[in-house]
Amino acid sequence: MLRVLFVGDVYGRPGRRVLASHLPTLRSQVHFIIVNGENAAGGFGLNRESFRIITGAGADCVTLGNHAWHHKEVFGLLDDPRLVRPLNLPPGTPGSGYQSFEVLGDEGTPERLTVVSALGRVFMEPSGNPFLALDELLARPDLGAIFLDFHAEATSEKAAMGQHLAGRVAAVIGTHTHVATADTRLLAGGTAFQTDAGFTGPLNSVIGADPQGPVQRFLTELPHRFGVKDGPAELNGVIVHIQAGRAIHVERYHYEEDGL
Numbered sequence: 396m397l398r399v400l401f402v403g404d405v406y407g408r409p410g411r412r413v414l415a416s417h418l419p420t421l422r423s424q425v426h427f428i429i430v431n432g433e434n435a436a437g438g439f440g441l442n443r444e445s446f447r448i449i450t451g452a453g454a455d456c457v458t459l460g461n462h463a464w465h466h467k468e469v470f471g472l473l474d475d476p477r478l479v480r481p482l483n484l485p486p487g488t489p490g491s492g493y494q495s496f497e498v499l500g501d502e503g504t505p506e507r508l509t510v511v512s513a514l515g516r517v518f519m520e521p522s523g524n525p526f527l528a529l530d531e532l533l534a535r536p537d538l539g540a541i542f543l544d545f546h547a548e549a550t551s552e553k554a555a556m557g558q559h560l561a562g563r564v565a566a567v568i569g570t571h572t573h574v575a576t577a578d579t580r581l582l583a584g585g586t587a588f589q590t591d592a593g594f595t596g597p598l599n600s601v602i603g604a605d606p607q608g609p610v611q612r613f614l615t616e617l618p619h620r621f622g623v624k625d626g627p628a629e630l631n632g633v634i635v636h637i638q639a640g641r642a643i644h645v646e647r648y649h650y651e652e653d654g655l
Contacts, residue, residue, distance in 0.1 A: 397500045397508060398425040399542060400648065401568050402454070402632040403575070405435040406596025406603035407623035411448045413630050414595055417650055418452040425634065427498045428453055429510055431544055431570045433460035434596070438603055438623050440465025446472055456494060458512040460546035460571055461519060481514040481546065482532065483523035493532060495539065507539025508637075515547020515556075515571070526559055533563055540565040540640040547571055550590050557588040565637045566645070568592050573602035575631045575647065585641025593631030598651060600624035627652040 400421060405414055418428065430452075435445035440462040449457055459480045463469060472478050473490035482492025492512060497505040511532065513525040529543070541564035547553050553569040560567055562584020569576075575593025582588050594603060601609040604621040611619045629651045636644040 396502075396643070397427060397498055397506055397540065397637040399508070399566070399635045399637060400425040400428045400632055401542070401544070401566070401592055401635070402428065402430040402595055402630065403592035404431045404433050404460075404570050404573055404594040404596070405445075405449060406573070406594050407434065407436075407438045409623065409625070409628035410594070410596035410603075411435060411445060413628035413650070413652055415448055415452045416652075417630055418454070422453045426500055427455050427496065427508060429456045429458060429542065429544065430454040430595075431460065431546070431592075432457040433462055433546065433570065434594070434603065436466055438621070440469065441472070442466040442468040443472060446475075446478070450477060455496065455498075456510045458510065458544040458546075458570075460512070461514060479510055479512045479544075481512045481522065483513050483525045483528040485523070492528070493538075495537070507537070509538040509541045511541060511543045513543060513545055513556075515545065515549060515552045517547065517549035517552045519548050526556065529556075529560060533560075540637045542566045542635070543568070545569050550576075553590045557582055557586065561586045561588075562641075565640060565642050566633075566635045568633050568635075575649070579633065579645055579647050581642055581645060585643065587633070587635040587642035587645035589633050589645070589647070592633050593629075593649075595630045595632075596628055597624035598627045598629045
């Protein structure tokens with residue numbers, strides 16, 4: 396059996412801090428750790444230093460999302476097999492939309508785990524059809540247990556993807572909206588599902604940002620700068636137990652720093 400920890404979007408310096416301090420304490424409890432690094436560098440995208448901190452904390456794989464190209468440094472990281480950019484991008488896009496790993500499980504024998512990232516399309520910038528992209532990928536015979544980070548805005552699209560892949564993959568866990576949902580469950584056929592894992596970043600914020608900017612934007616309907624909120628941070632994730640390529644248990648994980 397494999398125990399896989401998935402950590403939701405790391406957001407800015409507070410997210411990197413709580414990840415670096417707390418993730419090592421979880422390392423011995425799971426066999427594999429996936430971290431979404433989509434917002435790790437200042438709240439947008441991933442750079443070399445953020446990638447170093449995330450992997451140094453214990454992440455075996457880092458997934459991206461709609462801010463994948465925000466920092467030019469990411470192009471120098473895409474050859475690293477631990478980094479997965481969204482699958483449903485045009486042919487010729489640098490990097491890979493999935494990576495396969497040999498992971499030692501409870502019995503000490505290697506088990507194959509494939510991590511996939513995909514972008515939703517509802518209320519998002521245009522991308523290829525994620526449903527068709529996943530169907531094409533799943534036609535491959537050598538993927539083992541499949542774990543999908545579905546980076547999407549609409550809860551309906553995430554729920555539909557879960558149902559579309561039920562019984563065909565080990566897990567469909569959503570990211571992007573930064574708010575952990577309470578619908579953690581096993582779908583038919585052994586697929587772990589949660590609409591959104593939540594994020595790893597400043598606790599008293601508006602999905603990571605200092606509240607002043609978003610509040611003023613809503614009040615005035617004028618542009619306002621969004622800065623990363625200081626203060627205590629939270630870490631949100633999902634732990635999935637996988638046996639013979641399918642999930643047999645799934646649970647939410649939440650941790651909060653003491654006041655800083």
